Amino acid sequence: MASNASAASVTTQAKLVLLGDMGAGKSSLVLRFVKGQFHEYQESTIGAAFLTQTVCVDDRTIKFEIWDTAGQERYHSLAPMYYRGAAAAIIVYDIQSQSSFARAKSWVRELQKQGNASLVMALAGNKCDMEEKREVQAEEAEAYAAENGLFFMETSAKAAVNVTELFHEIAVKLPRAPAPTAPGVVLTNQNRAPKNSQCC
C-alpha cells in the first residue's frame, strides 16, 4: 500500500556546499563525516555527484545532501548552480596557510554576493592536528567569523576532531521551518502504471 507513514520526527533535506582552497581538506572532511574514513593522499575529487548523511537534532532529522566542488574551484569556474538552494555552506581553510585563509575570506564574499539571507555559514580551520606548523591563529579566525556572521570551529579530518560536531552545529542552526518549496517533478518517477498499484 502506498502509505507515507509520517514518522514522529520530520526529515528535512538540506543542501550543504563546501568551499575553500584546493588542498584545504574539503573532501577529507566530508569523507570523515559520511564514511568515518581518512586517506592521507585523498584524490582531488570524490568522484561522486554528492554524498548524503543524516543528523538527528532533538525531534528533527536533517538529511544533508553534501556537494563537493568537483575541482571546479581550481580555475574559479564554479557554476552558479552550485550555490542554488543551498541551506548551509562550510568554508574550509588550512590552519597551516595564511593564503588559504585569505581564499576562505574571498569565498565568504562570493557567498554573500549570492544574497541568500537564510544560509548557515560555517568557517572550518582544518588540519588542527598540525599545531606546530600553524600560521593562522584561532583568535584571528574567530574574530573574522564573528564579524561576518559565521560560526567557527577548528577541525581535523585526520584526527577526527570536531567533524561530527561541525555538522551537528550546522543542523542545530538550520531554520526550523524551511521555506516551502514548490512541488517539483521527479524525473525518475514513472506515472505510466495505474495509480495505487504498488508502493515504490
Next chain:
Amino acid sequence: MDQTYDVVVLGTGLKECLVAGVLSAVERMKVLHVDRNDYYGGESASLNLLQVFEKFAKERAMDKSAIAAKYGRYQDYNIDLIPKYIMGNGLLTKVLVKTGVHQYIQFRAGDGSFVVGKGGKIHKVPANDKEALRSSLMGMFEKLRARSFFVFVQNFVETDPSTHGGYNLHRMPARELYEKFGLAAETVEFIGHALALKTNERYLDEPAVNLVKAVRLYSDSMARFDTGSPYIYPLYGLGELPQGFARLSAVYGGTYMLAKHDVEVVYDEETGRACGVKSEGETAKAKFVVGDPSYFPGKTKVMGQVVRALCLLSHPIPNVNDAESVQIIIPAAQCGRRHDVYVLGAGSSHNVCAKGRYFASVSTTVETNDPQRELEVGLRMLGPIDELFYNVSDVHHPLADGVADGAFISTGYDATTHFETTVRDVIDIYKRITGKDLDLSKDDFTAADTSG
C-alpha cells in the same frame, strides 16, 4: 593549461557540456573544457538582467541600483538566450536520468500548451481524449475521426507491423496517412504543429512513421509525470542544464576554465588536424577538439537564421487561463508564413524572474530581410512589454564531420521549442568521435553515487 588532454571542448553550450560529460563519464577521457565567456552556457545560457542589458542593449543599460528600483534584484532573473521546453519523455529527459544529472537540477511542469486556430482564437491543446472531445477545435464527426487516429498512434509499436494498420509507414508520406483517416485541414494543422511540433509543412511529404512517433512522444510526455502538461522546465532557467553536465564532467576529472577571451584552436601545420588550443600564451594539446561553430571560423556554413524576442512583462501572457508557464504555437498557415511562430512564457514559479514579473519569448525561423517584423504576430499577443531584446542568430552547420581534421563541430540551435534535435546532434557527434552509438536504453553510465 600547458598540458596534454584526450580532448579539448570549446564553448560551454548545452551540446558541448553534454559531449564533455559523456566523454568524461562514459569514455573516461581526460577533458579540458574552455569558454571565452566568464559564464557557463554559451548560446544556451540563462543570463541575469545585468548581463542581458550588457549583451543586447548597452544603450539602455542600467546599473544595479537602477535595475533594483525598476525590476527588483538583477540576480533573480535567469533569461534564456534560447528559450525552449523539455519534453517529459524526450531524449533530454532520458539523458538527464541516465547520467544522474537530474539530481543537480529541480524541474517543474509547464502549466499549459496552446495553439492558435482559425480567426486567431487561442485553444488549449487537449491533454487527453476526454479533453479532445470537449475541445472547441473540432466538430463532432471530426472528433471521432481524430480519435481513431489517436488510438492508432497509441497502439503503434515500431517493431510490430500488425500495429501499422496495413500501411508501410516507412514509405507512405504523412499526408497520405492523414487522408486514410479522413482528417480535415484544421485537424491536420493541429496534429502536425501543436502535437508533432513540426515547424513547417515539409514533414507532410516525409515518411508517416516520423509523424506517428512525434505524436506519440507528445502523448507519452503528457502521460509520464501526470501534470497535465507534456513539458518540464528547470528552476532557474535552461542555463542549469549545461552547468549540470559540466559538473558531471568535472566529477569525472574534467577541468574547467572560463573567461579565456582569446582561446583558439591550434591545427597541426603538416596534417591540418586540430591538435589543441592556445590562450594567453599557453597551449593545451589534445587528440581532437570539440566545440560550437563560433570557435571554428571557416569550417562552417550558415544554413539559416532564427530570430528570438526576449521580453519582460509585468503580467502573465493574456488569454491562456492565467497559466504562467506556457507555450503557444501559431501555425504558419494562421499567420501567412512558411514556419510556425512560437510564444513561450515563464515566471517566478520557475525562478526566472523577480516576483510579479514575467518572461515571454517569441521566436521563428527567419524568412525575410526584416526578421523583427516576423515576430509581430506573436508580440501582439503579449500585451504591454516592459523591455524587449532581439536576438537574431545564424544557424551554422559544420562543413565536415570532423573525422579527418579532428575538429568536431556542433550545429547551431534551430527554431524547435524542445530539445530533440539538440540531443540528436550530440548523439551524432559522439558517434563521429567514438564510432559507437550512445545507448540510452541501457545503464551505460556509471550512475552517480548518491548513497552515504
